[in-house]
Amino acid sequence: MRPLARLRLDPKGVATVLEADPSLGLEGDSLPCALLVQGQDPFGRPLCARCPVQRELRRGAYRASTPLLLKGRRLRCQGYREGEGFLVELHPERAEPPDLLLELSLLTQHLLKNPERFPEALEDFLRALRQALGMEAAELFLSDPEGHHLILTAYEGLHREAFLERPWFQLGEGYPGLVALRREPFFTHALPEDPRYLRQKVKQLGYQTYICYPLELPQGLIGVLNLASRNPNLDHQEPLETLSRIGPLFASTLYTLLTRLGEVGLQALHQHFYRGEVSEARLSFLQEIRRLTQATGVRAVAREGERWEVGLVPACAMRDCPAWKGRVMGHKNGLPECPEAQGRPRTCLPLWARGEVVAMVTLFHARPPKPATRPAAPALWFSRLAVPFLFPSANQEKADSPELEIYALGQFRLRYRGRELTPKHFGRSGAFQLFKYLLANKDRALYADELCEVLSPHLPPEKARQELYTLVYHLRKTLPGIVEREGEYYRLKLPQDRFLDFERFEELMRKADLEDGLSAFKTLRQALDLYKGPLFGDDPYGEWAEVERNYLQDRALAGLLRLGELAEALGYVEVAKEAYARALKLEPYLEDAQRRLALLRG
Incomplete structure (x- = not known):
């Protein structure tokens, strides 16, 4: 069914009428949408001035809708992101269900430009899917890149907490695991009577109809899409036919976007490795994971115990974490409890390469997202191609950090054997300044009196020399062997691995x-x-x-x-x-x- 009106909004909310039913009285261009429409909420209060559709779209959603009254008619205002602006449509309140193929196309366009909005956009699409098929709940489980687990990544519908009781299934476990193993759709109208369904809270709420559909491509299974309703008489045939039409396209969209995430992760490493910035590559990698998952902190740990951290990361003393055995641990997210959590929400993920766990990454959130496992699948797919380079096996050449790393172009930063050093680590601020001066003259031998004149011009010659000896002592203590003395001359001795x-x-x-x-x-x-x-x-x-x-x-x-x-x-x-x-x-x-x-x- 065609909409009653279509408006194009620029980034500031100024509307251009593309088409409109004359009875709506939408006349005039170059007006803010709120002044043009002047809609009301179901209680007769002004709605457009606080437009919830534009609010959600500005927050990053690809679609948003709200009921409104316009000239006494009950309508539904539906908006989509379109370039830098928005496309707004007005439909009758009881219009036909949305075109799911169009919704899928809009979802794909949005995610190609905004991959960091991945889970939220999926929930918006699940809402359209659920409403179109008359279901009460819709959820998407994504497979991890190795195919060991199914991760609840997006949920939309009623009784959220009940469905979040179990957000993670192994292959063959529960409904999602069974459908992933058999690669065939599954439905039931007697959910409480089936012991294979493991979320007891959902059964207690009276859900009867449950449909599981595998999202499969020639490359393998990408995930499982589930729909649920408390109506035992709901016809399952129409939802299955609809899923058979959109399922392959949805699976292809998901695989393309997740694979692109892996390519982006690898590209971030490649640029730094090419320039020789090994530690910067690892930190950049973690920063991208943090941005993608909206975590407050991220920690990665290699088999040898080497760690990299960004953001706010609490301490962890566990040496034999179950994540090294391929298990997923967490806190406040329905996963097996991490004994080191100490009340802080976290998710510990194993990173696989060449069929073995080569590292683990922990995501920390001040407030856990819902579902709490929402960031896990994007993080694992983002890491997929980069992990073999970051964490090579014993028989591979390891990309170790140089012994000494110095970044002096712009803000000065220094790392020694993987540890970042600040002026406080040198004991005396003058020792840090001495190092910078030697570094600026790294190819020269510097006369002691020249150093005294630069570092202590206000002191008498003898005291300046004593101060120089003290500063050299502190510098050598922090960076062993970094300074050589040849009579009255000092020279910076940089390691070969630098x-x-x-x-x-x-x-x-x-x-x-x-x-x-x-x-x-x-x-x-x-x-x-x-x-x-x-x-x-x-x-x-x-x-x-x-x-x-x-x-x-x-x-x-x-x-x-x-x-x-x-x-x-x-x-x-x-x-x-x-x-x-x-x-x-x-x-x-x-x-x-x-x-x-x-x-x-x-």
């Missing part, structure tokens, strides 16, 4: 100097990604680094101009604009960059 971002930046810039075309373009982008700002950017008035700072900035400027020229030649206009804009941030009066950017912007 990563210096400005050193790597210069290596890549020299490599790009010898290349042309696409090869030079790729290398320049890698190099300039390392240039986060001036050398020792957190110490901008340090004259001791001025020469090296200016040299590296000149290299970055020249690289950005060349990158812009190569991008233009290759047809990458947006990359060229970005390169020239970055160059102007470093040097606002750079005429060549100003001219090229103005031409590109037209």
Whole structure:
């Protein structure tokens, strides 16, 4: 059935009438939707001024709807995301069920642009599916990448807490596990009498009709879709026919999006590994998981005990966690209780590679999402392709972090043997400053009196020397063997196993100097990604680094101009604009960059 009216809204809510029944009186363009429609809620109060449809769409939903009264007629206002704006339709209150193929298409378009909204968008689709088929509850279990478990990822309907009693099933366990094992649809109209259904609260609430449908592709099973109703006389034939039509498309959409998540996770690692930033790769990986799952903290633990953490992560003393045996643990989420939880919501997931558990990841939430296992499947699929690189087996070459990692372009950061060091770790702030000065002159031997003049210009010569000896002692204590003394000269002795971002930046810039075309373009982008700002950017008035700072900035400027020229030649206009804009941030009066950017912007 065609809608009574269709409106297109820009991001500010200003409406353009695409079509409208004359009886609705929707006349005029360039008006806010609230002023144009002036609808009321079922109690006669103004509704459009506090439009719940726009509110939900702005929060990230791909669809939203609400009942409203317009000129005495009971209607349903239904909205969808469309580019930067929204598409709003007005339907009769008792209109035909939504077109599920259209809903699936809109869901796919939305998720391709907003993958972080994955679970919420699935719930919106389940709501449309449940209403179209006259069911009271709809739930989606997704398979983990290894096919060991089925994870409750989205639920929509009544009696949520009862359905969340068991959010995780092994293959062959419960209705979802049995359907996944047999790969055949299943239905019943006598749910309380079937001992294979394991959620007792659902039975106690009087649910009778239950339909399970496997979402299968040639690559394997991606999940199981369940529908439930308390009506024992509900015809199961129509829902099964509908699921047979949309099931393959839904399964394909899910597999495409989940696989894309894995590719994004791998890509995040690849960029850092190429530049030599091993620890940054791992931390970036965890930060992406945190963003995707909206967790307050994430911890990953390797077999050897090495740990990486981001966000707020409580301590965990457990050494033989059941997750290493492939089990899933948690707290406040219907999973087997983690003895280390101490009341804090968490989910501990095993990470598989090559048929074995090679690591585990723990997700922490200040308030558990509902269902609490909602972030688990996206996190596991995001990790799928990256895990073999992050956690290699014993017979693979391991991508160990360098012994010493230094990031001096922009904010200064230092890691030694995987541990991040701050000025407090050096005992004396002067020792930290001495290290930075030696680092800025890493290829030179520095005379003791020169160091005294830089570090302690206000002290008498003898006291300045004593202070220098003390600072060298503290520096060697924090970074053993980092300073060599040759008579009256000191030299920085960097380990062979090291990563210096400005050193790597210069290596890549020299490599790009010898290349042309696409090869030079790729290398320049890698190099300039390392240039986060001036050398020792957190110490901008340090004259001791001025020469090296200016040299590296000149290299970055020249690289950005060349990158812009190569991008233009290759047809990458947006990359060229970005390169020239970055160059102007470093040097606002750079005429060549100003001219090229103005031409590109037209």
